Amino acid sequence: MTHAQNNSKQQKSKELSGIENLIRATLKKHRSPFMLIRKCALRKQYERFRKCLPDVTPYYAIKANPDPRIIKTFVKLGASFDVASAAEMKLVLRLGASPSKIIFANTIKSGEDIEVARRRRVRLMTFDNEPELYKIAKHCPGARVLVRIKVANEGSQVELSLKFGADHDQAYFLLRKAKALGLVPTGVSFHVGSQSKNVENYLQALEVSANIFEESKKNGMPLKIMDIGGGFPIQHFDKEIGVNFERMASQIKKQMKELFDRKVKFIAEPGRFLAGPAGILVTQVIGRTFRNNKNYYYINDGIYGDFSGMVFDHCKYEFKTLRRGQTFLSTLAGPTCDSFDTLSINEEIPELYVGDVVYVKNIGAYSSASATPGFNGFPPAKIILV
Numbered sequence: 450m451t452h453a454q455n456n457s458k459q460q461k462s463k464e465l466s467g468i469e470n471l472i473r474a475t476l477k478k479h480r481s482p483f484m485l486i487r488k489c490a491l492r493k494q495y496e497r498f499r500k501c502l503p504d505v506t507p508y509y510a511i512k513a514n515p516d517p518r519i520i521k522t523f524v525k526l527g528a529s530f531d532v533a534s535a536a537e538m539k540l541v542l543r544l545g546a547s548p549s550k551i552i553f554a555n556t557i558k559s560g561e562d563i564e565v566a567r568r569r570r571v572r573l574m575t576f577d578n579e580p581e582l583y584k585i586a587k588h589c590p591g592a593r594v595l596v597r598i599k600v601a602n603e604g605s606q607v608e609l610s611l612k613f614g615a616d617h618d619q620a621y622f623l624l625r626k627a628k629a630l631g632l633v634p635t636g637v638s639f640h641v642g643s644q645s646k647n648v649e650n651y652l653q654a655l656e657v658s659a660n661i662f663e664e665s666k667k668n669g670m671p672l673k674i675m676d677i678g679g680g681f682p683i684q685h686f687d688k689e690i691g692v693n694f695e696r697m698a699s700q701i702k703k704q705m706k707e708l709f710d711r712k713v714k715f716i717a718e719p720g721r722f723l724a725g726p727a728g729i730l731v732t733q734v735i736g737r738t739f740r741n742n743k744n745y746y747y748i749n750d751g752i753y754g755d756f757s758g759m760v761f762d763h764c765k766y767e768f769k770t771l772r773r774g775q776t777f778l779s780t781l782a783g784p785t786c787d788s789f790d791t792l793s794i795n796e797e798i799p800e801l802y803v804g805d806v807v808y809v810k811n812i813g814a815y816s817s818a819s820a821t822p823g824f825n826g827f828p829p830a831k832i833i834l835v
């Protein structure tokens with residue numbers, strides 16, 4: 450083993466014992482289940498994004514985790530925000546975000562929600578169809594609009610192109626139409642699908658977008674904003690390969706430089722990338738049995754709670770325990786009276802006892818946000834910022 454490898458291994462184990470000490474200390478003060486959100490990790494991811502894509506303004510997509518303390522942390526860091534509804538918009542405004550730092554990035558909005566945007570002076574929004582333009586023109590005249598185009602979501606964990614995005618050859622006409630209706634045709638947006646490890650998705654989408662910029666400019670309607678959406682991937686497992694944000698970012702940066710005018714402003718809508726790595730979910734074993742020749746452990750959070758991402762986000766997680774030593778093939782299940790609430794049927798983990806901790810890292814995004822707390826009477830896991 451090289452010196453560098455040895456160092457990084459030592460660093461990893463130091464980090465691990467730091468996390469485990471934090472879990473033990475928090476359990477003395479709080480009952481599980483709880484989600485620890487490390488503010489230093491929020492900050493680190495935000496700064497990492499800024500450093501790797503210095504010309505791209507990040508709009509935190511709050512649907513990943515709308516906890517007010519997380520939003521506040523990003524407000525303080527100077528972030529902008531991506532909201533999908535009037536309620537999300539009001540929340541970020543209440544927490545101190547300025548209306549000029551908000552994008553209403555749901556291509557389908559109700560007339561009432563668009564009214565809220567007008568009243569609150571949120572001017573930037575996306576659309577991908579003509580009926581939406583009529584609605585925006587009626588409820589928020591003069592809005593600045595970005596046309597969202599359909600792009601390849603090849604290999605992404607969550608497909609978004611099945612539901613959103615105009616065909617490329619329609620984009621210019623839609624922007625023209627926007628102008629005719631008194632709106633301000635401002636640019637193009639796309640989303641390559643969430644947890645997109647495939648940089649080609651971004652590179653191709655930028656190429657298609659650049660053509661739309663070109664066509665618009667040629668026709669005397671130059672565009673100003675290129676919105677490269679979300680999808681930036683994180684590592685959910687310690688030994689996961691194929692996630693390299695730094696490399697991806699440098700390829701995206703190069704593509705932007707080659708294809709776009711220097712005057713074009715770039716923005717992005719990262720959700721998972723900013724919130725995911727900060728979250729550590731801490732649960733405890735509340736029951737165990739031996740069936741089907743295996744140990745079954747029932748923990749106090751499940752599919753209806755912070756593991757909802759296994760359903761909606763198609764996410765897999767790495768379950769960890771505080772015990773070391775011999776491992777056995779085991780099943781982990783949530784607390785509700787539903788077989789569907791089974792988290793894994795093939796975990797290699799040490800033997801556990803009632804009261805033992807099972808925890809998961811990198812679970813800050815699309816977890817508590819999509820939970821159905823209260824099902825079967827189980828309360829939601831507390832979110833604790835540390």
Ligand SMILES: *Cc1c(COP(=O)(O)O)cnc(C)c1O
Binds near residue numbers: 680720
């Ligand atoms: C969900 C969503 C995002 C955030 O996506 P991530 O993959 O979490 O970065 C950004 N923009 C829009 C329009 C979305 O729907």
